[in-house]
Amino acid sequence: MAGELHIGNDQFQYIARISHGKDSLKMLDVIVSRGLRLDRITTTDIWATDTIRGEHPKMVKFKEIADEFIWRKYRIEVEHLCAMRNGQKVTYEKLFYHIPKRRNAGGGQLSAKTGDNPRISDTVGPVVPIRPQAKRNPAGRRAFLHKEGAGARNSKSNIYGFPVSINRRGAWCAKLKTRFLESPTTRGGTKIVEYLGIAADEPKRFGQLNERKRAPLVEFGIEEGLCGLYCQYNGLLAPSYETSCRDGCWMCHNQGVNQLRQLRKEYPQLWALLLKWDTDSPVNFKANGHTVHDYDRRFQLEDEHFLVPGDPRFKWSMLDGDLQYRLF
Ligand code: SF4
DSSP states (O other), X not given: OTTOOTTOSTTEEXXXXXXXXXXXXXXXXXXXXXXXXXXXEEEEEOBSSSSSBSBOHHHHHHHHHHHXXXXXXXXXXXXXXXXXXXXXXXXXXXXXXXXXXXXOTTSSOEEOOTTSXXXXXXXXXXXXXXXXXXXXXXXXXXXXXXXXXTTOTTTTOOSOOSOXXXXXTOOGGGGXXXXXXXXXXXXXXXXXXXXEOOOTTOGGGXXXXXXXXXXHHHHTTOXXXXXXXXXXHTTOOOHHHHSSOOSSBTTOTTOOHHHHHHHHHHOHHHHHHHHHHHHHOSSOSSTTSOOHHHHHHHHHHHHTTSSOTTOTTOOTHHHHSOOSOOOO
């Protein structure tokens, strides 16, 4: 049998880490149909607040359906993990409002400062040695500070705010899924082997594989296209493959204008929360400087037929001056 490693014994647990994407779901089929050992199936959730999931509501619904499919087919309950700290969920909102302690430019002393690069390690997870801050470059931050108008009220706030980042470490929220879970190789003294949903035609991801991190799809030469067909046949294609619904957080700063428009229309309560965060954030929602309130105004003008959704002639400057023309 391809790729069966001889480290399996009772002290090892074999855990499939799934994202509910097509590769993950086909991977489970391969594990079971090819006779690989499987003890547990886990997935990692992101929480926006203590009670609201961070994934798009349509994805949350889909994951429930997929979990039920997995239970019926394999008789293994999918375990939902999330970032925890001192027995509490680590949520986007908690990190958003956290006031980080930072080293000043001199190196030794800790102080709270507005505008420095957020470090999630100040809040949760293992303590990482902090390099002395280089001298700040205010010009480099300009795009991230609120301009005048809605959202400008708390521009002197010390909280993290939105996780938009221009530094190489990336946005702090990206670490919500990876930093606070069980050790990748042990759990409670039990050694584990992880199965990852990496397909045979994703060679860029092969570097993370080893004896303890296996990719059954790679071991059996199964490519992404076949994974998609399998999910389609079983009615398990995530909404992100079939609709404009995004496979990410509903509050994500990386989502496009269409997804934001849909969020506002279909989930007004989530949109209201995003607007509240926008008001409180010292950092603009988008890297190009636009705020959630900018989008809200744009969509409102669309609702009132002053603007056409998706109009290629749209310019943000239209929101600042008088609208030159009423389209309808
Ligand atoms: S980058 Fe976007 S999708 Fe990814 S964790 Fe952050 S908010 Fe969620």
